[in-house]
Amino acid sequence: MIRVAIVGAGPKGLFAAERLAAHLTVSDAAASITVFDPQPPGWGAGYAADQPDWLRLNVNAAIVDMDGGRNTGVSLGLPDFAEWRRGTGETEPLDAFPPRATVGHYLAHCWGQLLDRVPARVRLRHVARRVDRLDAIGDGWLIDHEYYDEVLMCTGHAQDWPGALRHGWAGPAPLVPQVYPVRTWLTSAAVPAGCTVVCRGAALTFIDACLSLTEGRDGRFDRNGYHRSGAEPSRIVPVARRGGFMEVKPQPDGPLAALPLEQFRRRGLARCAEAGGQVDVVLAAVWQTAGDYLCVAAGGAVSVPPVGVVPPPDDDPVTALRRSLRVAMGECRPGLAWALGQAWRDLYSGVVRALGHQQVTQSAWSSFASAAAALEPIAFGPPPVNAAKLLALCDAGLVDASFLAGRWSDALHDADVVIDCVLPPPGLVEGELAADLMERGLVAKAAGRRGVSVAPDATCLTSDGTPIGGLAALGRLTEDVVIGNDTLSRTLHPSAARWAQRIAARCASVAVGVGR
Helix, strand or coil: CEEEEEECCCHHHHHHHHHHHHHHHHHCCCEEEEEECCCCCCCCCCCCCCCCCCCECCCCHHHCECCCCCCCCCCCCCCEHHHHHHHCCCCCCCCCCCEHHHHHHHHHHHHHHHHHHCCCCEEEEEECCCCCCCEEECCEEEECCEEECEEEECCCCCCCCCCCCCCCCCCCCCEECCCCCHHHHCCCCCCCCCCEEEEECCCHHHHHHHHHHCHHHCCEEECCEEECCCCCCCEEEEECCCCCCCCCCCCCCCHHHHCCCHHHHHHHHHHHHCCCCCHHHHHHHHHHHHHHHHHHHHCCCCCCCCCCCCCCCCCCHHHHHHHHHHHHCCCCCCCHHHHHHHHHHHHHHHHHHHHCCCCCCHHHHHHHHHHHHHHHHHHCCCCHHHHHHHHHHHHCCCECHHHCCCCHHHHHHHCCEEEECCCCCCCCCCCCHHHHHHHCCCCCECCCCCCECECCCCEEECCCCCEEEEEEECCHHHECCECCCCCCCCCCCCHHHHHHHHHHHHHHHHHCCCCC
16 A cells, blocks of 8 residues: 655645545545644644634635535535535625634534545544654655655745844844744733834735734724724834835725626736746736736726836835725726736736746746736735725824835834744745755755746656656745745646646556556
8 A cells, every 4th residue: 555645734735635535536546645734734824723813814715625626526525615614604795805714624624524535445644743854765755764655745834944033133122033823922921012013024924913913902993993902012113125015905896806807818818828938928918918907997098017017116105005905995996006916816827837847947037036026915915804904003003104115223223022024935945844855965946946846746856857756745845836836726736636646546556566
């Protein structure tokens, strides 16, 4: 019997386990599958079922589905997220941006369903521990002296990174080195009531920190704004390289969703499909699609900037946030930031397919990476519900955006507490399992990319492209080779399904006496 280890039981690890279990079930093959993670299956870095409800999903919940083979014949019949929510008593219309804890409960339920639905010949179990080392032996791998024929690394967010403020922090103010879990790090002892808090970062993690220090301390939001409880800090001061807040995602059922954009989206995707790995063709498709979208929204011809040029943040970040929220809710005419953000979201699947797996030269990749970094804050920002809360905190004088584009040292002058709201980056990160393997020469970093080199079926590759037997990787540690790993989508990346098909075929060949 083939022994499989999945290292990491966040969403990526669970999705891979589901695909493998489904393929094994329909092929009558046998395998032993062990999923390693110190946390319960499905939790990962962002979906702990015990986190507070003010920490919300930042993507439309419609994409969440534990069944990666629905309507394909390779399915265990697991419920999708919406079906499960209705089954728990939620009423329509379902919130498009529910608490992340709700996603965690759903994934935990689906793990239980997996255990119940796999046949006896498929042994599936969870081992509650972190794996810090893999050792190659023969054709397989050792984890704690136990042999596995196949290992899949899905380790998700790194726990630490060299750029974290905790390394060498010498400021006079105490440092809170991370945000999550918020009930561990953002306590009233660490961040006292009435203090001035300076935060590095102004993106989604910063918003979660703000809500934990306000709503999480019995502050109250209503249509009139934010009402202090007295337990929150007196001032929260973000500082960020971009100099502004992220653009707000449109409400999925809002007026912008009714715009007739489909023909332009399809045209943009077709251009991406024909790009042949050419970054300039893909970016031109994005900018052209944005121009088409803007013409539809404006009701006439408009001009867009040259390809690669993204509008800079407004000089007044609060004014910009207020306008972005109004656009997202359909209360004012959208502009270029909305058009570029919507085009990037709509064409993202085409971008992933066109430019992933090192189809792009190293020199061209840098231009893509720069464009992607500029587009992400305008495409993948907060949902309206959280943006409205952030704006209310600004209007109440609790969030002070005056240093947002300023000098870090100036902001620190009045700080009582400093919070690092910047997460470790994707790719190979020092101190993590895959980085240890690279240092020992067992995996390779893709040339000019941040992540480990992998084939389209997730198999790890050597520096010359040779498959590494029995070792595969999914998720953040493959970033840039596989583009855009921070997603719950089952359709954006086919790697997990391809990996599962390959492993199931190997298991089936063993069952009939072929192979090992």
